[in-house]
Amino acid sequence: MLTSISCQAVVTCGGSAKSHFINFRKNSGGKDSSREVGTAEFGSFLKLILSLKIRNLDISLMAFRPFTQKHVFKKLVAPKERDKASIHSLECYGQNLYIGTKNASVQHLIFPRSSDGDQHPGQWSVREGRTRKLGSTSSVAQLRAIPLFNHLLVLCDRSIAALNMFSLEPIPALKKIQHVSLFEVWNPLLPDQTPHVQMVTSSSRRKVIQIHMVGVDSWEVMKEIFVLQDPVALAVDGSSMCYATTDKYLLCDIHTGSSEELFPHSHSRQQAIVFSVGQGEFLLNGPEYLGMFVMKTGTCQRPPLQWPREVLAAAMCFPYIVTLQPQFLSIYSMVDLQQKQTVNLQGAKGLLSASDGVLVFTERDVFSLRLVPFQEQIQALVQEGKVEEDSLLLDGVQARCLPDSCKELQQNISCLAGFAKFYKQDFPEAKDLFIKGHLDPREIIQLYPDMQSIIGIDFHSQLHEKNKIKNLRSRWEEDRSVFLSYLYFLEEFLLTVRDTQQVLASVKEVDSALLRLYVELGDAESLQQFVASPNKCELDLCVPVLEKHKRFYALGSLFQSHGKLTDAIQIWVNLADGIHKDDSFTDVYEHIVWTLSEMQDRDVVWKFADWTLKRNQEIGVHIFTGRRPEDQVESGDVLALLEEYPLAMLLYLEFLIHNLKSEEERHHNYLALAYADRILQVGEEMHLKTREKLQQHLWESKFYDISIVYEHVKSTFLHKEKAILLGRAGKYSEAFHLLVQGHDPKTAEAYCFRAAQGRDSQFRETLFLTLLQIYLSSEDLISATVDLLSNNPGVFAATKVVHLLPDSWSVQLASKFLFGSFRETLHQRRMTMLQKALSEAELMRHNVMRMQASKTKFRLDRGQTCDVCQKEFAEPQFCSLHGNMMHLDCAGS
Structure with missing residues (x-):
C-alpha cells in the first residue's frame, strides 16, 4: 500500500536559507525507503522532553551523532570459497534479512522479535534460515521482497526468479523473466481492489523498459517504453520513473511513456545513483559532487546536497541520507542538508535502507547503522546548545508523529530556544518563543x-x-x-x-x-x-x-x-x-465618598456614613446623592441620619426634589424649613443665594404645607417669603400690606408680576388695582403711587384709575400715566385693526381659490379609473387634487 507523509524542512546552501516541503513515501512491496516513527517511541520521546524541558542532560555525548554502528552478521566460508561466497546484495523486511552472494546463492537470516516489538536487525543475534543455490555461476545482482504475496524476487544471471520468502522454493506459476539488467517494484494506487504489484524492468538485449503487473501467481507485461540508451540505475515513485544512462539522467512518465532529459553526468556505472526520497522527488548523483534533488516535474525545490568525491551508493533513513565512499560513510540531514556524522568503515560494498536505520555490507560482513532515538538526538543537541537545530529536527519529523505529540514537542523545543534567548537578554524573541511554547x-x-x-x-x-x-x-x-x-x-x-x-x-x-x-x-x-x-x-x-x-x-x-x-x-x-502614609495618592477622602456612593452593601455604607459627613458635609452627602436612581437608599433612613448634619440635609432634600422629582409634602416642607433655618442662622446678608432658592421654592412648589412654613417664618425678617406664602394662600391684600410696610415699593410691584405669571390679564389688573388702593390709602405713598401708575400704564384701565384717584390729585400729577395709557390704548386699537385686515385678506384669498376651482372643467370618461386606488368611477362625485382624479374617500386617505 502506497502511503505518503509530508514534513516541512529548512535547508541552507551558500549561506542562504529557504523553506521547502519534503515528502516521504513507502517503497514498493512493503520495503521502507524511509523510517516510520512509531507511536510508542514518540510517546516516550514526549515524556522525555517534558521531563527535560529546559535542563542540561546527564548523557555524555561529545558531538551530535544520529546513528550508532553495530555488527550484525559475519558470513563464515572456507578460505577456498571466500571470493565466490562474498556478499553482493541485500534485502530486508521486518525480521527477515536476505543475502545474495557472488556465487548465485540466497541466504535467509531471521532476527528474533523483541518484547517491545522492535524488529531492528542490529539488536539481537541472528538465526540462519534456509539457503538456496540458484544453479548459476553469476552473482545475485538484486533482491526485492513482496510481502503482499510472500514472494522474494531475485535478479541473477540477467533473469528474475520468484522464490517463496520463507522456504526459498521457486514459485512454479511464475516463470523466469529473461534478459533483465535492472528491475524495481512498487505498489501502485489502483482504482480497483485487485491485489497487484507493479514491476519495471530494463532489458539487457533491447533498448526498452517494460512495465509488468505482478500477481500472486502471474506476471505480465503491460507496457513497453523504448529508450535511446540502456539504463544503468533507476527508481520509481508513483507514475514517475527516473533513470540514469552512462552519460545523463532522465525522467519518464510511466503512463504516457514520454521522457525528459535532466542533466548530463560523467560518472561510472556504479556512481550513477538514483533513488526516491519522497513523493515525486528523487536524489541523483549530479555533477560537481552534488546530490541533486529533482521533482517529477523536472524542477528543484531546494538546493543540492554537497557531498564528497567517489560516492558509490546512497540510502535514506528519515530524516537522514547516508552515502558510501571507499573508506567511510557520510550522513547528512534532510532537514538542513548539513553533514551530521562520519563513520569509518573499510571495504563497504553497498547500502540498504531498513526500518529504522541503514544496513551496510562488505564481502563477508553486514553492519547496522541504527538511527539513534529522536529523544537522544534532542539530548545531544541540547547538550551542545543547538536549540535552533533542535527545532529544525522536530520540524522535519513532526509529520511522522501524532499531531498532539508533535504539538507538545514543538512547544517544548520553543521553550528551550526561549531560555537560550532569555539568558542572552534577547527579550523580544524570548517572549515570542515562550508564548509559542506555552511555557x-x-x-x-x-x-x-x-x-x-x-x-x-x-x-x-x-x-x-x-x-x-x-x-x-x-x-x-x-x-x-x-x-x-x-x-x-x-x-x-x-x-x-x-x-x-x-x-x-x-x-x-x-x-x-x-x-x-x-x-x-x-x-x-x-x-x-x-x-x-x-x-x-x-x-x-x-x-x-x-x-x-x-x-x-x-x-x-x-x-x-x-x-x-x-x-x-x-x-x-x-x-x-x-x-497611614502613602505619597502615591493624596485625594483619598473623595475616593472613599465615591466608592461608598457606588457600593451596594448597605451595612458598609451606614458604617462609614458618619465619618464621611463629619469630615465634610457638602462632599460626604454624595454617598447618598451620587448613587444611581435604581440604587437609592431609603430616604427616611437618610433623613433620620442627616438630622445632625443640616447642610447635608439641605443638599439631600434638593436632590430628592430637583433630581428625583419627589412630590412628598414632607420633603418640600423640610426643604423650605431648611432654607429658612440656614438663612436665620447666619443672617440675611450672608445667604442671598440661599434666600433666592427659598423664594423660588415657595413660588414653584405645589406640594408644601403653606401654614406650616408660614408659622415657621412668621416672626422672622423674611418679609418677602411671608408675602409669597400669603399670596399662595390667596391673601394678596395682606401680602401687599406686609410689603408696603417694609417700604419696598419695587418689591411689591415685582410681586404683582410674579404672582400673575400664568394667569390672565384681568387677574393681573386686579392685583395691581389692589396694590394701588393700598398706596392711595396713605398720603405718605403718593410718590410710590405715581411711580406705580407711570411704570405700568398698560396694566391699568384708565377709567378705573380715574375713579379711584382722590379729587385732590391734579391732572399734571397723573399726566404721565394718562398719556401712557392713551398711547397703549391707541396701540392696542391699531393692532386690532391690523389683525382684522390681515384676517380679511386671508379670507379673500381662500374665496378666490374656491371660485377658481369651481369654474374649472373636468372630463370624466366611461371606464376612467381613480389615480389612487385604480378602480373605476361608479358615481359622478369625484375630487381633483393637483390634477389627479380620485374618489372622495381616496382623497381623504
Whole structure:
C-alpha cells in the first residue's frame, strides 16, 4: 500500500536559507525507503522532553551523532570459497534479512522479535534460515521482497526468479523473466481492489523498459517504453520513473511513456545513483559532487546536497541520507542538508535502507547503522546548545508523529530556544518563543529570588540549570540595570499571557508576581489600575508587600477587588486620618465618598456614613446623592441620619426634589424649613443665594404645607417669603400690606408680576388695582403711587384709575400715566385693526381659490379609473387634487 507523509524542512546552501516541503513515501512491496516513527517511541520521546524541558542532560555525548554502528552478521566460508561466497546484495523486511552472494546463492537470516516489538536487525543475534543455490555461476545482482504475496524476487544471471520468502522454493506459476539488467517494484494506487504489484524492468538485449503487473501467481507485461540508451540505475515513485544512462539522467512518465532529459553526468556505472526520497522527488548523483534533488516535474525545490568525491551508493533513513565512499560513510540531514556524522568503515560494498536505520555490507560482513532515538538526538543537541537545530529536527519529523505529540514537542523545543534567548537578554524573541511554547509562567517567575514564595507547593519546576540560574542572579546583584531589564521583561511577558489559556493553572502566581513587579518598579499608576481591576492575587502574599512599601491606597483597592469592602474602606479611612502614609495618592477622602456612593452593601455604607459627613458635609452627602436612581437608599433612613448634619440635609432634600422629582409634602416642607433655618442662622446678608432658592421654592412648589412654613417664618425678617406664602394662600391684600410696610415699593410691584405669571390679564389688573388702593390709602405713598401708575400704564384701565384717584390729585400729577395709557390704548386699537385686515385678506384669498376651482372643467370618461386606488368611477362625485382624479374617500386617505 502506497502511503505518503509530508514534513516541512529548512535547508541552507551558500549561506542562504529557504523553506521547502519534503515528502516521504513507502517503497514498493512493503520495503521502507524511509523510517516510520512509531507511536510508542514518540510517546516516550514526549515524556522525555517534558521531563527535560529546559535542563542540561546527564548523557555524555561529545558531538551530535544520529546513528550508532553495530555488527550484525559475519558470513563464515572456507578460505577456498571466500571470493565466490562474498556478499553482493541485500534485502530486508521486518525480521527477515536476505543475502545474495557472488556465487548465485540466497541466504535467509531471521532476527528474533523483541518484547517491545522492535524488529531492528542490529539488536539481537541472528538465526540462519534456509539457503538456496540458484544453479548459476553469476552473482545475485538484486533482491526485492513482496510481502503482499510472500514472494522474494531475485535478479541473477540477467533473469528474475520468484522464490517463496520463507522456504526459498521457486514459485512454479511464475516463470523466469529473461534478459533483465535492472528491475524495481512498487505498489501502485489502483482504482480497483485487485491485489497487484507493479514491476519495471530494463532489458539487457533491447533498448526498452517494460512495465509488468505482478500477481500472486502471474506476471505480465503491460507496457513497453523504448529508450535511446540502456539504463544503468533507476527508481520509481508513483507514475514517475527516473533513470540514469552512462552519460545523463532522465525522467519518464510511466503512463504516457514520454521522457525528459535532466542533466548530463560523467560518472561510472556504479556512481550513477538514483533513488526516491519522497513523493515525486528523487536524489541523483549530479555533477560537481552534488546530490541533486529533482521533482517529477523536472524542477528543484531546494538546493543540492554537497557531498564528497567517489560516492558509490546512497540510502535514506528519515530524516537522514547516508552515502558510501571507499573508506567511510557520510550522513547528512534532510532537514538542513548539513553533514551530521562520519563513520569509518573499510571495504563497504553497498547500502540498504531498513526500518529504522541503514544496513551496510562488505564481502563477508553486514553492519547496522541504527538511527539513534529522536529523544537522544534532542539530548545531544541540547547538550551542545543547538536549540535552533533542535527545532529544525522536530520540524522535519513532526509529520511522522501524532499531531498532539508533535504539538507538545514543538512547544517544548520553543521553550528551550526561549531560555537560550532569555539568558542572552534577547527579550523580544524570548517572549515570542515562550508564548509559542506555552511555557508555564511559573518557570520564569521562580527564577526571581523575591518571587519564589509566590509559587505554590504543587508546582514542580522542570528547570534544573542551577549553574545558569546562579550566574544570572550574580549578574543581577552586580548590575541593577540588568536586573531591571529582566523585571521589565517579566512584566511584559506576564501581561501578554495573563488573559490566555497559557496561565489557567497559574493565574494566582501570575497576578501576584505582577503586583510585586509594579511595587518593585515603583509604577504606582499601573499598580493602582491592576489592583482596582479583577485579579487573582494571593492576599496572604501580597498584603505584606504593599504594607512594607507603604502602598496603602493600592492595598485598599486590592481588598475591594477581592470583595473585602469593610477592610478596603477602613484602610483608606486610616490613610485619610493620617494613621497611614502613602505619597502615591493624596485625594483619598473623595475616593472613599465615591466608592461608598457606588457600593451596594448597605451595612458598609451606614458604617462609614458618619465619618464621611463629619469630615465634610457638602462632599460626604454624595454617598447618598451620587448613587444611581435604581440604587437609592431609603430616604427616611437618610433623613433620620442627616438630622445632625443640616447642610447635608439641605443638599439631600434638593436632590430628592430637583433630581428625583419627589412630590412628598414632607420633603418640600423640610426643604423650605431648611432654607429658612440656614438663612436665620447666619443672617440675611450672608445667604442671598440661599434666600433666592427659598423664594423660588415657595413660588414653584405645589406640594408644601403653606401654614406650616408660614408659622415657621412668621416672626422672622423674611418679609418677602411671608408675602409669597400669603399670596399662595390667596391673601394678596395682606401680602401687599406686609410689603408696603417694609417700604419696598419695587418689591411689591415685582410681586404683582410674579404672582400673575400664568394667569390672565384681568387677574393681573386686579392685583395691581389692589396694590394701588393700598398706596392711595396713605398720603405718605403718593410718590410710590405715581411711580406705580407711570411704570405700568398698560396694566391699568384708565377709567378705573380715574375713579379711584382722590379729587385732590391734579391732572399734571397723573399726566404721565394718562398719556401712557392713551398711547397703549391707541396701540392696542391699531393692532386690532391690523389683525382684522390681515384676517380679511386671508379670507379673500381662500374665496378666490374656491371660485377658481369651481369654474374649472373636468372630463370624466366611461371606464376612467381613480389615480389612487385604480378602480373605476361608479358615481359622478369625484375630487381633483393637483390634477389627479380620485374618489372622495381616496382623497381623504
